[in-house]
Amino acid sequence: MAEQVRVGIVYEVQPEPPDPDQTVWLDAGAIRLGLEPRVVDPERLREAYAGDEAALAEIEANQPEGGFHDSGVSIHVLGSDDGHEYLRFDAFQDDPHYHYVKPSGNHNHWVPFDPISGGDILSFALRCLRERLDPMLRAAGGDAVADALDPASQAPVIDEIERRARALRDQSQNQT
Numbered sequence: 001m002a003e004q005v006r007v008g009i010v011y012e013v014q015p016e017p018p019d020p021d022q023t024v025w026l027d028a029g030a031i032r033l034g035l036e037p038r039v040v041d042p043e044r045l046r047e048a049y050a051g052d053e054a055a056l057a058e059i060e061a062n063q064p065e066g067g068f069h070d071s072g073v074s075i076h077v078l079g080s081d082d083g084h085e086y087l088r089f090d091a092f093q094d095d096p097h098y099h100y101v102k103p104s105g106n107h108n109h110w111v112p113f114d115p116i117s118g119g120d121i122l123s124f125a126l127r128c129l130r131e132r133l134d135p136m137l138r139a140a141g142g143d144a145v146a147d148a149l150d151p152a153s154q155a156p157v158i159d160e161i162e163r164r165a166r167a168l169r170d171q172s173q174n175q176t
Helices: 042-048 053-062 121-131 133-139 143-147 151-175
Strands: 009-011 024-028 031-040 070-079 085-092 097-101 108-112
Touching (some): 009 053, 024 151, 031 042, 031 085, 031 151, 070 121, 070 151, 085 121, 085 133, 121 133, 121 151, 133 143
Antiparallel strands (some): 009 108, 024 031, 031 070, 085 097, 097 108
């Protein structure tokens, strides 16, 4: 039976890879959390997907007129053992959203975030990391990672991610 997607869009193209020069990585047992300040624009996307014409074509076919333009903070959730990014929270200014990224390589479930009903996307992402990580990892195909979660080792790392993410967001808002 095919998976039924109730909210969002499933793409074959994978999310833009984290920028190794901009991403801070923190280990938390079975997961590795990355925090990245991001700016998304058509030029950066073309650079990120250079050499993958199918992925770039899918992005360009689904972008708004003028291309994607946004900025904010991304939180990446990887399995420590396999290095796969299962979840990503994009706390962007104009189009906040999150991703379930299944390990098949062709399943990127993009889910829009409604700030009217959900409030602040960063607070939502941190709450998910603290309270909903197990079911979200399972929804992304990360059963083995979810089975190995240790909330005691995750809690201080999530607190540190929160401290750094809020500081990054405050810094970017003060620059605008």
